[in-house]
Amino acid sequence: MSSGRAAALTTAHDLLRRHPLIDGHNDLPWTLRKGFGGDLRRVDLSGPVAGTRTDLPRLRRGGVGGQFWSVYVPGTLQGDAAVTTTLEQIDLVQRMIARYPDDLAPALTADDVEAAFARGRIASLIGAEGGHSIANSLGVLRMLHRLGVRYLTLTHNLNVPWADSATDDPVLGGLGAFGREVVREMHRLGMLVDLSHVAAATARDVLGIAEAPVLFSHSGARAVCDHPRNVPDDLLRRTAANGGVCMVTFVPDFVSPRRRAWTLGLEAELARRGLDRRDPAARAAVEAEFLTDHPRPRATLGEVADHVEHVARVAGPEHVGLGGDYDGTDDLPDGLEDVACYPALIAELLTRGWGEDACIALIGGNVLRVLRVAEAVSRTLAAQREPATADVGDPARA
Template identity: 45%
Template sequence: MALAKPPVQDNAYAAALALLDRVPLIDGHNDLPYVIRKDAAARGDVAAYDLTKVHPEVDTDIPRMRAGKLAGQFFAAYVPPNQPNPAGFALAQIALMRDILKRHADVFRPGLTAADVEAAKAEGRIALFMTIENGAAVDGELDALDAYYDLGVRLMTLCHNGTTDWCDSATDAPRHNGLSAFGKDVIRRMNRLGMVVDLAHVSPKVMHDTLDVSKAPVVWSHSNAFTLCDHPRNVPDDVLDRVAANGGVVMATFVPDFISQAARDWHRPARDQYGKAPEGQNHAQVEAEIVARSGPRPKATVAQYCNHVEYLAKRIGHDHVGIGSDFFGWVNPDGLEDTSTFPNVIAELIRRGWSEENLAKLAGGNTLRVLRAVEAAAG
């Protein structure tokens, strides 16, 4: 993976940098802990990985996070579907994030409340929020949520690409017609604790069920608009139309197949009927076959990404849109290659006439509002 191309150095880009000096920028989803865990040399050792140096083979490290002007970062304790020891796997990822906090206290501070983002911004640090990506980590025990909360977890994505014992995935066969009774209890417990409910990865029925049950705003930490790109991970209009009433936020994501319909269509032969790669697939071989048959992968762009942001803002309001990169060391859009490129989003929207007020909401204001509302609803 190459480093980001130099940005377009115009008045809009300069204005974007100036804005992000004043207002907090929050990214709703990044899989760096899993990248470190799967790195062939580091194997989960934060010190061996060395976040202080640029890692051009992937997309996230301290120099580029600083260049991207982040004030808040949600890092995921990702648990793969069908992981035989989901709770243990999640705990290992949480331990890795806690090690990042310990080793790089000059860069990160624990993200536990909205106030931590504002404090981090004032200090020139980044508030690191720990999340769990895949509620299978609960492992059938509601009280596990309490333990995760006490460890510092402040958001949980209800499932990943596979349907769990209590939650239907957007990219797997449904088994529960949405959320099971236990799944609805998960939502209630998360509300009580003050843990953000994340509906990225869930089926539309789960989205509706959660909106029916939740007493606090919810988020989609890395999803786009289904109308612009028909990947099942994106949010359909009938769900979007309920977001404002809930007070939630859809954090538009950088994943090319969720941005570009052409990229989504190009990749279909590598995906099953539910839009995910079959287990055990040789990705490199399958994609080489697609290239031989259909030509190179169509690229997604920062402009196409901003089309999703604008669609969401028009459909559900500027108060309900955020940014959730989903950087995980894979193919990224032109102009959004790594964590140094967040200002490109702001610059593109400045060129489209967005006001400073609405840009501040997108960058982090809306996410801060959700955090405060979730905190207020707890207890």
């Protein structure tokens, strides 16, 4: 390691000791559900956990001071099943926090995050990934907020009846009328509207009515890697005008143009054979053959830094953050293999000329600002209007 790189890494560690790094998205709760049935007696997060990218020692080494834990449930779950499973995931996160009180602390507000960090704890916030989790009910939305959920990603990979996803065939052309009620109610509650996973048209519709800053909890820059999960420049500029933040993800297919091209090649081969690219068994079988002549390219830490820099150039350094999506993806860029690797990314940015103030904003200052503004907007709106009681009989109505 060069002396310059070593000095940058020392500075990165120092910044992370003094300022909370707040990551926008981590899927450890679903990994614990899949691998251990959600039974925390079967897993010890105070040591290495096989098959995960996240545990308490690695969070500490990575300088993580705040984490949005995702209470993701698959989009194939609908109605009561989606709500029940989401509640079980919230319960799992709350039990995890209670089980490790010397390391984790619950956080509902920006002040809670800073207080936890000052006490040497990792502030633990909750984000729900996908509007299917509310089953077309504003009452369920309110109850999720009461249970600690502080952002809702409006869709996951599939459309919901009131909003189009980035990775599904468009139905509404954006946000439906009930979706607008969801956004209004989220602002009244002080719950952040998360636009990762939604179609660009949906995001534009949200930004057209937003009363508080939004966030993209785990997305990249479309101009750097042309993937529908990434954010086009016009939306980055509108996010900046809204006061929001785009938290850059580490998912290789969203990060690396070479990796994206490889995936498109695999999907073209599936299509050539008349197979559904979303069929896991078919995809795995074809991929095993495809790899023989088409080695899978590796994404890199430097490519993630390229996304961070692009968002900062287009939206401004006040509107970029980090949302790794650890334990939500099978593969990660070289140099960012687990949650211990954040200092290396900060060091890379420092070597590219980033100042300490810009790094402090990136790692947590920007999302803390968004939380505080959303809280202030909520206080105003809650005094002005009653809880919404929109008709959910036709959530997609125009």
